[in-house]
Amino acid sequence: DAKTTQPPSMDCAEGRAANLPCNHSTISGNEYVYWYRQIHSQGPQYIIHGLKNNETNEMASLIITEDRKSSTLILPHATLRDTAVYYCIVRPYNTDKLIFGTGTRLQVFP
């Protein structure tokens, strides 16, 4: 079973920041938070991951709370092409298995 809770859907205006929350209250010390997205039945696309520090790359920023029980994925300037299902996944560093939940369907509108 997925160890994360995400809202089923969110809307965001094009050009605005999209903030996608994720709860992972049972996360363990050796577990990373990963974010993937899936655009209309394409293969899941890796976005970003982190352990306890905030992370930023060319796609997004990941903010992890100090107690690590929740995180937020930030797309700073959402575009129509960011419309997708976003999955927040908690994974121990030493296992291969990604357990996908139901994700958040982000709709970016003009």
Next chain:
Amino acid sequence: DTAVSQTPKYLVTQMGNDKSIKCEQNLGHDTMYWYKQDSKKFLKIMFSYNNKELIINETVPNRFSPKSPDKAHLNLHINSLELGDSAVYFCASSSRTTSGGAPRADTQYFGPGTRLTVL
């Protein structure tokens, strides 16, 4: 410069047939996976191979047999296809590194998927 590729993209076949899906990665990774996404969009891991050895084998019928001829390829052969096998199958790959003596699985990169329809 495709990283993880799958063939075919679409596969339509009759119940009872045997079919294969191929996956290749050119990322130099040593671990490959098969995932299944059903009609309700749940994405679940089926198998993983590391250096051609089976690492993960979830509760999958033995009609499904993965084969890894080398580290860059992981094929999925399905015998006696059933209606419930209709789904999108995704291949993925990653590297395993060692950190402090313990194995560590790195980021997985997915292929575009194969949509299998069993009639």
